[in-house]
Amino acid sequence: MSLRYxxxxxxxxxxxxLVTVLSxxxxxxxxxxxxAVAASYARAVRAPVETVGxxxxxxxxxxxPPELKGIVFPHPNALLPAxxxxxxxxxxGVISVTxxxxxxxxxxxxxxAILGLADGEAGLGSFPARLIDGRPLRTDxxxxxxxxxxxAKSAFKVGGEIDVAGTTFxxxxxxxxxxxxxxxxxxxxxxxxxxxxxxxxAPMVQALYPFRDSDANLLLVxxxxxxxxxxxxxxxxxxxxxxxxxxxxxxRDALSGVLFLSQRMGLIVALVIGVxxxxxxxxxxxxxxxxxxxxxxxxQAIGWPWRCVRRQVLLENGLLALAGxxxxxxxxxxxxxxxxEVSVSVELPWDLSSTPHFIPEATLDxxxxxxxxxxxxxxxxxxxxxxxxxxxxxxxxxxxxxxxAHPWSLLRNE
Amino acid sequence: xxxxxxxxxxxTKRYGELQVLKGIDLSVPAGRFVAVIGKSGSGKxxxxxxxxxxxxxxxxxxxxxxxxxxxxxxxxxxELRRRTIGFVFQSFNLIPSLSALDNVxxxxxxxxxAAASRARAVSLLEQVGLGGRLHHRPSQLSGGExxxxxxxxxxxxxxxxxxxxxxxxxxxxxxxADVLGLLLDMTRINGATLLxxxxxxxxxxxxxxxxxxxxxxxxxxHA
Ligand SMILES: Nc1ncnc2c1ncn2[C@@H]1O[C@H](COP(=O)(O)OP(=O)(O)OP(=O)(O)O)[C@@H](O)[C@H]1O
Ligand SMILES: [Mg+2]
Numbered sequence: 001m002s003l004r005y006x007x008x009x010x011x012x013x014x015x016x017x018l019v020t021v022l023s024x025x026x027x028x029x030x031x032x033x034x035x036a037v038a039a040s041y042a043r044a045v046r047a048p049v050e051t052v053g054x055x056x057x058x059x060x061x062x063x064x065p066p067e068l069k070g071i072v073f074p075h076p077n078a079l080l081p082a083x084x085x086x087x088x089x090x091x092x093g094v095i096s097v098t099x100x101x102x103x104x105x106x107x108x109x110x111x112x113a114i115l116g117l118a119d120g121e122a123g124l125g126s127f128p129a130r131l132i133d134g135r136p137l138r139t140d141x142x143x144x145x146x147x148x149x150x151x152a153k154s155a156f157k158v159g160g161e162i163d164v165a166g167t168t169f170x171x172x173x174x175x176x177x178x179x180x181x182x183x184x185x186x187x188x189x190x191x192x193x194x195x196x197x198x199x200x201x202a203p204m205v206q207a208l209y210p211f212r213d214s215d216a217n218l219l220l221v222x223x224x225x226x227x228x229x230x231x232x233x234x235x236x237x238x239x240x241x242x243x244x245x246x247x248x249x250x251x252r253d254a255l256s257g258v259l260f261l262s263q264r265m266g267l268i269v270a271l272v273i274g275v276x277x278x279x280x281x282x283x284x285x286x287x288x289x290x291x292x293x294x295x296x297x298x299x300q301a302i303g304w305p306w307r308c309v310r311r312q313v314l315l316e317n318g319l320l321a322l323a324g325x326x327x328x329x330x331x332x333x334x335x336x337x338x339x340x341e342v343s344v345s346v347e348l349p350w351d352l353s354s355t356p357h358f359i360p361e362a363t364l365d366x367x368x369x370x371x372x373x374x375x376x377x378x379x380x381x382x383x384x385x386x387x388x389x390x391x392x393x394x395x396x397x398x399x400x401x402x403x404x405a406h407p408w409s410l411l412r413n414e
Numbered sequence: 415x416x417x418x419x420x421x422x423x424x425x426t427k428r429y430g431e432l433q434v435l436k437g438i439d440l441s442v443p444a445g446r447f448v449a450v451i452g453k454s455g456s457g458k459x460x461x462x463x464x465x466x467x468x469x470x471x472x473x474x475x476x477x478x479x480x481x482x483x484x485x486x487x488x489x490x491x492x493e494l495r496r497r498t499i500g501f502v503f504q505s506f507n508l509i510p511s512l513s514a515l516d517n518v519x520x521x522x523x524x525x526x527x528a529a530a531s532r533a534r535a536v537s538l539l540e541q542v543g544l545g546g547r548l549h550h551r552p553s554q555l556s557g558g559e560x561x562x563x564x565x566x567x568x569x570x571x572x573x574x575x576x577x578x579x580x581x582x583x584x585x586x587x588x589x590x591a592d593v594l595g596l597l598l599d600m601t602r603i604n605g606a607t608l609l610x611x612x613x614x615x616x617x618x619x620x621x622x623x624x625x626x627x628x629x630x631x632x633x634x635x636h637a
Contacts, residue, residue, distance in 0.1 A: 002523060005512060012511030298507045301468060302521040302567065303496025305489040403488055408463035411503060412579075 002308075006316045013288070017320060020284045024324025024388045025331065027277035031270035031384040032332035032377060038265065040342035040372045046248040047370040048346055051181030053122035054098065054220035055228055058088065058235060059244040059351060063208050068106050068358070071114075071165050071202035076244055076351030077102045077217040079209035084238055085219060091234050093227025098123040099216035100184065101195035103205070104356055105165050111359045112150070114164060115186035115218075116195020122220035124191060127175060134158035134173025141191050143172035150177075150187035164188060165198055182353045182368045183246070184220060192216070223247075244351050251346065270380075274387060282395040285317055289399045296400075297407035306403035313400045314393055321392030325385040332381065336374050343371040418480070419444040419575050419607035420465060425474035427457075427464055434460045436630035437474070442623065444479075444574070447598065448609045449618040452627030458611040461627065462577050465609075466499050467491040479574050496521055500568030500606070502578035502597065506560040508552040508567075514539060515548040518567045531570070538566035541603075542596055558589035565597055569604055576601055578610045582617070590614070 010017040049057060062078025073079075089097045100123070101116040117123035119139050127136045127145055137145055144164070146156050151174050156162055160171050169190065193213070199205045200213040211217075223231045228247060235245050289296070299309050348366045355366075404410070420442040427435035434457045442448050450458050463469035465476060467483050476483045478498055486494065495501075508517045515535055522531035539548055542562035544555075552560050561581060568576055581597060582590030594617055601608040610617060618624050626633040 004516065005509075005520075008511045008516070294507070295509055298509065299520070300492065301466070301495065301501050301507070303492050303494075303499075303571065304521075304523070305492035307489065308492075308524070406469065408459075408468040411468070411507060412459055 002312055002315060006312065006319055009316055010319060016284060016288065020281060020320045020392075021324040021327060023277045023280045023284075024321055024392065025328035027270075027274045028325050028328025028381075028384040028388050029331045029335070030273045031267075031387075032329065032381050033335055034270045035267060035377045035380040036332070036336055036374050037339075037342060038267075039377055040374045041344065042248075044342060044344045044346075044370045044372045045251045047372070048181045048183050048251055048348060048352070048368055049247055052184045052220055053126045053222070055223040055225065055247055056219075056221040056232060056235065057183060057244075057246040057352060058219035058221060058239070059217070059246075060239060061242040061244060061351075065204040065207055067204060067207075068356075070107070070204055071103050071105055071198055072204045073103055073199070073208070073217055074351075074354040074356070076354055078242070079211050080216055080219065082215065085216065087238055088219065088221065088235055091231050093224045093231045095222040095224060096120055096122070098220040098222075099192060100218035100220060101192060101199050101216055102184070102186065102218045102354075103195070103199055103202075106356065106359070107165075110154070111356060112164065112188050113186040113355065114188045114190065114195060114198070115184060116190050116192045116198075117220075118192040118216075122222060127173070127189070130175040130179045131173050132176045134171070137172060137189070137191050139191050139193070141172065142169060142194060143190075144169040144194075145173040145175055145189040146171055147185070147187050147189075148174050148177045162188065164190075165202065167198065169194075182348055182366060184218065185353060246349070246352050250349075267380075270384070274384070274391075277388075278391040278395075281317075281321075281391055282398075285313075285392070285395040285399055288316075289313065289396075293404065294410045297404065297410035300403065300407045301411055309403075310397070310400040314396045317392040317396035318389065321389040324392075325388040328388070329381055329385060333376055336376050339374050341371050341373045343369060345369045417444050418442065418477070419446070420609065421475075421477040422465070423475045423477075425464055425471045425476060427460055427469065427472050434630050435464065435471070438630075438632055440625065440632060442607060442609065444607050445605060446607055446622040447601065447620070448607070448623040448625060449621035450609065450611045450625045450627060451613065451615070451618050452633075456627040457630045458627050459579050462579050462609070462611060466495060466501065466577055468495075496524065496571055498574050500571065500573035500576045502561070502564050502568050502576065502581045504580040504583040506552070506557070506564045506584070508560055508563055510552050513549045513551055514544060514555065514563045514566075517552070517563055518570050521567060521571050525571075535566065535570055538569055538600075539563070541600065542566050556589075557585050558593055561585060561593050562596065565593070565600060569600055569606075572604065574606055576606050576608045578608070580611055580613065582612070582614065 059076045060078040060080050062075050064075055065072045098120045099118045103114050105112045105114055124137050156171055158171055158173060161168050162171055196213040199211050205211050232245055232247050232249055236243055296309050346368045348368055353366045418441055422438045422440040425435055425438040452458050464471045518535040518539060519531060525531055539545055542565055544562055582593055585593060612618060
């Protein structure tokens with residue numbers, strides 16, 4: 001009977017019921033949708049650096065060599081001091097450090113970006129997943145892996161050979177250019193030691209840096225995400241003004257113009273909407289209770305204890321909240337399904353994707369388009385749902401907490 | 415079971431500065447029809463409120479069917495109203511969102527046997543001549559019909575005492591007479607005590623007992 005009564009009552013005041021349900025639904029919907037989109041953007045921001053298997057890319061700004069000839073270091077890739085590398089590896093939160101050597105080969109008839117990588121998840125270990133032909137590299141290999149675009153342009157094949165700065169390397173494999181991002185992207189990949197030897201022997205490298213065959217000019221660092229901000233700050237401090245430390249944090253600048261940059265911002269907006277909705281629900285409940293004071297007094301007169309009257313008001317609001325939360329979640333699920341994914345284009349900073357701009361055919365498109373699926377954030381959905389119900393019940397409880405002192409005065413004839 | 419349905423001893427009630435009841439002594443034997451008359455503002459409705467525990471007396475004792483109300487909790491009072499008292503108001507006070515049947519069933523909400531309650535409610539509505547209007551809302555009923563629903567609702571819990579505050583005040587003379595007749599019949603059938611506050615001297619004339627109030631006092635104890 002009390003459920004029946006509640007349903008009749010809500011139906012009787014259909015207009016207000018609908019508005020209350022809608023306001024709860026809209027706040028649940030916005031909370032869920034905003035966090036869903038924000039979470040996707042957050043993942044998108046992470047993507048460029050993450051695709052190299054790291055959370056932080058460390059470089060150092062250097063100088064332009066006297067002559068652009070043979071093996072040179074791009075100017076964001078100066079020699080990283082060995083003690084700085086050791087210090088970064090020791091930072092709390094750092095999981096692993098993969099050393100690399102990034103360089104250009106500028107020959108009279110061709111150009112190639114060359115990346116030597118140490119072993120490890122962000123290094124040679126990242127190739128097996130991206131190989132479309134051939135085999136991955138071992139640390140002591142004297143072979144190279146080529147980027148598929150580069151290989152296609154110059155008609156290189158697995159089993160063939162390539163000349164890099166006077167040294168001939170067998171082509172062991174080819175990686176898919178489309179897969180993997182544009183950070184730490186090269187035409188020719190080789191084991192670190194081979195790259196170090198090339199750099200140490202290059203006059204235009206030695207003209208600027210005392211690079212030895214144990215040095216590196218690029219670090220791919222895996223960091224415990226909870227410590228990322230701290231590790232980035234400390235690395236910047238370690239390297240000084242010339243350090244270039246890229247992570248999802250620096251990627252956010254590249255994404256400026258996108259409204260919801262952080263999950264936190266999405267939550268704050270949702271919270272504001274939630275507060276307004278809560279105020280609205282409270283007001284709607286207040287006017288419902290006020291309008292029905294006489295009716296509630298009638299219930300008292302015919303023998304309903306106040307706790308039962310209150311339970312009835314709670315039940316009505318609970319039903320409204322359930323309907324609102326349900327509608328909000330369903331709408332959110334539908335919208336998330338319709339949106340499907342978030343797609344952002346990031347113009348990568350030059351130092352993360354350096355190409356010699358003076359060689360037209362080498363000018364790589366530095367725009368990376370990242371597509372991240374939107375998924376329903378269950379946690380937020382649960383919180384928003386429970387929040388909606390809690391607000392509705394709390395306002396009903398607050399307004400019907402105590403029995404009116406003079407129910408009779410409401411029942412007297414007028 | 416006592417023979418006295420309602421007993422008041424030295425009951426006082428004030429609203430702020432205004433002393434509305436100034437020491438009421440009253441004893442109503444079970445099964446009687448009592449009319450309470452008096453000028454507007456003399457305290458008739460307040461007397462009903464205090465009797466039913468909807469207002470707390472400031473002083474004195476109220477006994478309903480031998481049970482002293484003083485010190486009863488709100489929940490205990492509600493239970494007493496549910497089991498012992500039925501109310502009929504001048505302005506009907508039906509719940510607008512509920513059908514006639516659901517309105518009558520409202521006080522039985524806490525009783526275990528829903529089927530029995532429903533059967534009783536239907537039978538009461540039939541007795542008041544609304545057997546064909548069970549599922550109509552108050553807005554679909556005339557004033558007289560609404561008051562009949564209210565009478566059925568007042569009787570559904572087998573009350574020993576029926577309190578009616580100007581039950582015909584909002585009805586035209588003919589309808590009022592019908593409703594009053596019905597109220598008297600139904601009270602008699604159910605063996606209850608009926609106390610009606612009224613301005614209608616014809617009604618008062620038909621009562622077993624007449625109480626006239628003036629200025630918060632009872633002028634005459636008995637008729
Ligand atoms: N809740 C209240 N607060 C303040 N004064 C009240 C309250 N209830 C009743 N009164 C006052 O108490 C006095 C008696 O009121 P009551 O309703 O009992 O009179 P009544 O005899 O029923 O009058 P009527 O015939 O007009 O219904 C009136 O002066 C009224 O204004
Ligand atoms: Mg009155």
